[in-house]
Amino acid sequence: QPLAGGQNAELQSKVVPSKQILHSDNMEMEPETMETKSVTDYFSKLHMGSLVYSCTSKRK
Amino acid sequence: DRSFHVRYRMEASCLELALEGERLCKAGDCRAGVSFFEAAVQVGTEDLRTLSAIYSQLGNAYFYLQDYAKALEYHHHDLTLARTIGDLLGEAKASGNLGNTLKVLGNFEEAIVCCQRHLDISRELNDKVGEARALYNLGNVYHSKGKNVANAGTHDPGELPDDVKNALQKAAKYYEENLSIVTELGDRAAQGRAFGNLGNTHYLLGNFRSAVLAHEQRLLIAKEFGDRSAERRAYCNLGNAYIFLGEFETAAEYYRRTLQLARQLKDRAVEAQACYSLGNTYTLLQDYEKAIDYHLKHLVIAQELHDKIGEGRACWSLGNAYTALGNHDQAIHFAERHLEISREVGDRSGELTARLNLSDLQMVLGLSYSTNNSMMAESHAVENSLNGGRPRGRRYSMENMELMKLTPEKVPNWN
Numbered sequence: 176q177p178l179a180g181g182q183n184a185e186l187q188s189k190v191v192p193s194k195q196i197l198h199s200d201n202m203e204m205e206p207e208t209m210e211t212k213s214v215t216d217y218f219s220k221l222h223m224g225s226l227v228y229s230c231t232s233k234r235k
Numbered sequence: 236d237r238s239f240h241v242r243y244r245m246e247a248s249c250l251e252l253a254l255e256g257e258r259l260c261k262a263g264d265c266r267a268g269v270s271f272f273e274a275a276v277q278v279g280t281e282d283l284r285t286l287s288a289i290y291s292q293l294g295n296a297y298f299y300l301q302d303y304a305k306a307l308e309y310h311h312h313d314l315t316l317a318r319t320i321g322d323l324l325g326e327a328k329a330s331g332n333l334g335n336t337l338k339v340l341g342n343f344e345e346a347i348v349c350c351q352r353h354l355d356i357s358r359e360l361n362d363k364v365g366e367a368r369a370l371y372n373l374g375n376v377y378h379s380k381g382k383n384v385a386n387a388g389t390h391d392p393g394e395l396p397d398d399v400k401n402a403l404q405k406a407a408k409y410y411e412e413n414l415s416i417v418t419e420l421g422d423r424a425a426q427g428r429a430f431g432n433l434g435n436t437h438y439l440l441g442n443f444r445s446a447v448l449a450h451e452q453r454l455l456i457a458k459e460f461g462d463r464s465a466e467r468r469a470y471c472n473l474g475n476a477y478i479f480l481g482e483f484e485t486a487a488e489y490y491r492r493t494l495q496l497a498r499q500l501k502d503r504a505v506e507a508q509a510c511y512s513l514g515n516t517y518t519l520l521q522d523y524e525k526a527i528d529y530h531l532k533h534l535v536i537a538q539e540l541h542d543k544i545g546e547g548r549a550c551w552s553l554g555n556a557y558t559a560l561g562n563h564d565q566a567i568h569f570a571e572r573h574l575e576i577s578r579e580v581g582d583r584s585g586e587l588t589a590r591l592n593l594s595d596l597q598m599v600l601g602l603s604y605s606t607n608n609s610m611m612a613e614s615h616a617v618e619n620s621l622n623g624g625r626p627r628g629r630r631y632s633m634e635n636m637e638l639m640k641l642t643p644e645k646v647p648n649w650n
Contacts, residue, residue: 201471201475201508201512202435202438202439202472202475203431203435203467203468203469203471203472204378204431204432204435205427205428205429205431205432205453205465205468206428207335207372207375208368208371208372208428209295209298209331209332209335210291210327210328210329210331210332210353210365210368211291211292211295211328212287212288212291212292212313212325212328213257213288213292214250214253214254214257214285214288214289215254215257216284216288
């Protein structure tokens with residue numbers, strides 16, 4: 176098969192992968208940050224009065 | 236009196252349920268946390284600030300559970316409520332959370348409006364921490380927007396249409412603004428996040444040296460905190476950037492560290508990705524034995540994780556590497572497997588690639604065209620359907636064989 180040698184060389188040259196296809200899709204992003212609320216931000220003042228509030232503050 | 240007593244008991248039980256929801260979410264059990272929050276909503280409360288906090292946490296819990304439609308619904312309730320009661324800080328937080336959710340859903344324009352609102356209120360309240368967080372969120376929205384448009388086309392990082400470039404440049408600007416505030420505040424964790432995403436933005440913009448500088452900073456902070464997941468992310472991103480700088484040995488070193496950490500962290504999916512990247516890097520280094528070794532490792536994990544797309548990629552890469560070594564039997568084996576998997580997952584372009592690889596290999600092996608007529612006709616049909624009926628580049632008849640171009644057009648750009 177006279178073609179084989181030349182074709183073989185050409186086949187080898189196509190082995191080099193496209194960097195775009197292989198690498199750009201596995202970029203590692205940092206996590207998102209969400210804003211947080213808590214019922215304890217409000218309830219101490221509104222529901223339980225200052226006594227509970229001072230207790231929870233002391234525990235910290 | 237009696238009605239006061241009932242209302243008091245209901246308030247207390249709503250609060251108790253919500254507190255249990257908070258405890259469960261903090262402990263990482265968002266699924267159970269959601270049930271308690273939803274029960275709290277059922278019982279109800281007359282205190283709109285408590286209700287706002289419950290909606291906000293329900294939104295976040297659904298966000299972490301990746302139920303973004305539900306997250307959107309609850310963050311929207313929270314925003315409405317915060318506005319109703321004139322809670323400006325609460326409105327800023329709800330807007331930020333809504334913006335992040337809209338970003339994930341791909342609604343970038345509305346996401347920008349919400350994140351901008353978060354930023355404006357934070358500035359109005361002179362809340363530096365809130366301002367920095369809003370800037371980070373805005374950077375993330377513009378980054379996603381740019382990446383989303385970029386993914387629609389096929390180009391290397393750095394070769395970008397103007398709208399993509401604009402979005403990415405805005406992302407970089409917001410990350411830098413964020414960095415100057417969090418540096419002032421001495422918030423190292425926030426700096427780490429901003430450096431990581433700034434690095435990825437520079438990478439997409441094709442500023443690979445700047446990407447390396449940012450990821451090196453990210454790596455430093457990850458080590459400071461002993462945060463091995465962040466360290467692994469930095470190694471992987473550094474590897475990617477060095478590939479495009481043409482420094483394949485350095486890239487391989489970073490990917491090896493990624494692999495080492497992925498194994499320590501027992502993350503099989505990341506381990507597979509690291510093996511795949513190493514296989515590709517050794518292909519670029521023309522060390523095909525090592526490339527095959529890593530692609531085989533990737534294949535094994537892809538099969539274990541039932542990742543058909545990964546398995547198909549592994550077979551394609553293995554076919555190419557064996558072709559390079561002149562091991563045509565193995566090359567044909569993997570090209571056939573790639574064809575099978577592409578058919579299974581309905582990947583038309585993968586199917587075409589596999590057919591072309593097989594026909595090239597069969598030609599090298601001296602198989603006559605007449606024995607493969609049916610396969611050729613089929614390939615032709617697939618290619619025509621992919622190219623709107625117009626055959627391009629390749630010819631299949633014997634008399635036009637000299638016109639066949641086996642080398643892809645982009646080879647000169649690769650090195």
